Amino acid sequence: MDFKGLRTCIYKVNDLEKAKAWYNEVLGFGPYFDEPFYVGYNVAGYELGLIPDEGNPATHEGGVHTYWGVENVEAMFQRLLGMGASTYEAPNEVGGGIVVGMVKDPWGNLFGMIYNPHFSLA
Template identity: 55%
Template sequence: MFLGLRTIIYPAADLPAAKAWFAELLGHGPYFDEPYYVGFDVGGYELGLQPAETAGGSPVTYWGVPDADAGLKRLLDHGAEPHSEVAEVGGGIRVAVVRGVEGHLVGVIENPHFRPKG
């Protein structure tokens, strides 16, 4: 089911400060920069920042799947609790999040544009 790690999104209490810190750390700015989301390309993978009030209290790691609906169903069938339903987030990218058996957030992402850098 999982194709590999794709994205991690960190909640940011101070989005501009978090953006500046990661830009300095990574040595480059974000490729996507809006008040609701900042995205950095790190070796073809996504490091995202969202305002804490939008993202919630903990990071979410997204696992790539060929079909977000099937991925969500499989997680729920294996005891996960729903957190957010499958949603289109733009460009044909679809995501969903569950709360795993230990309470942590686990996301699935169907991204037809994902091309890891080798």
């Protein structure tokens, strides 16, 4: 049995409607699945899901670190900060031309970005 790669990343949010509006703007499109218990986006063949959570958003920080591929980490990082995200890890090169950065969305979820010139879906 082999792993087939990232399929789904789920973020907990305490206001599903506000989170949906925020992610619609971040992604530039709406969800393909939209129910009160789950909102799902198809992001270039990968799933970004939102689920309602009435818990403390601060508890999300210790969870999974997921990185979404982008062409320009610094530009996306600044865009997300302008949309209400906060800095978790400023963009930096980690070697081999790979650049990563991470913000906290308005609900405390970690949202990572990566530019990796060595990665290919093919």
